Amino acid sequence: GAGAGAGAGAGAGGASDDTSLSSSASTSAAADPPPTAAAASEGRRTNNYPPHPHPYPNNPPGCRLFLASSTLPGPDSGLGVFVTRPIRRGRPTGPSDLVIQLVDVPPTPEASDSFRLLIRDYVWDGSGTGGQYEGRKVWSVCPGLGMLANGHGTYKNVLPFRPDVDEADLPRTTSPGAGSNTHYHNYTFFARVDIEAGGEVLVDMGDNWFNKREGTGE
Structure with missing residues (x-):
């Protein structure tokens, strides 16, 4: 009964949930744009925290x-x-x-x-x-x-x-x-x-x- 009810509820509300998720995702994307390729490749932060150089942005070191x-x-x-x-x-x-x-x-x-x-x-x-x-x-x-x-x-x-x-x-x-x-x-x-x-x-x-x-x- 619980499984059937959950399935029915999911089916009935699927369109609404998808719309809500889509709206939420678009709002989040607008508020927090993805980092640029240059920033990502250099390991730089894209938030408002004080900058700190990332020691190893791409390759973790071996025995140094x-x-x-x-x-x-x-x-x-x-x-x-x-x-x-x-x-x-x-x-x-x-x-x-x-x-x-x-x-x-x-x-x-x-x-x-x-x-x-x-x-x-x-x-x-x-x-x-x-x-x-x-x-x-x-x-x-x-x-x-x-x-x-x-x-x-x-x-x-x-x-x-x-x-x-x-x-x-x-x-x-x-x-x-x-x-x-x-x-x-x-x-x-x-x-x-x-x-x-x-x-x-x-x-x-x-x-x-x-x-x-x-x-x-x-």
Whole structure:
């Protein structure tokens, strides 16, 4: 009975539904014209959001980065990030990062050694990722190139581009799921100069990162 009724209803209202769908489609098409071929081929946005260069508009990359002993002197340099192919100036050096903002984290004795190491060596100041207004003191965790690459103020060869910010329809003030994801993503490092294949990626950690370690032996 339900199937017959549904079929009859669909048959009787078919013309009306088609007309409604056609009208809706034409209205939508008029309001949101399709992107031009040039815009689509270049991976450019066609909406009103702030522009962000798409790292790989056409072809996802293969293996572009690898870890090996750093070329920087000193026993604490450890591993560095290297490129497998030439990277021209202005091109992305690898996949983009998401950014996790650590907000007003109190320094407690109960904090684990791993967490203290994270805060000391691997986080960025929140102002560098646009997260400075999330709290009184904000650290940015960039689990990717932002944490793996070594830094050098003089020989830095990549620069980060601001991340995109999107609440994913989970408003911070009203949604119980707001804390389940980060609003900051697509944090991309671009080559500041041409980097040859096999070259090490070096970021700029800022003077403060090094100043805090002067005289501490760290």
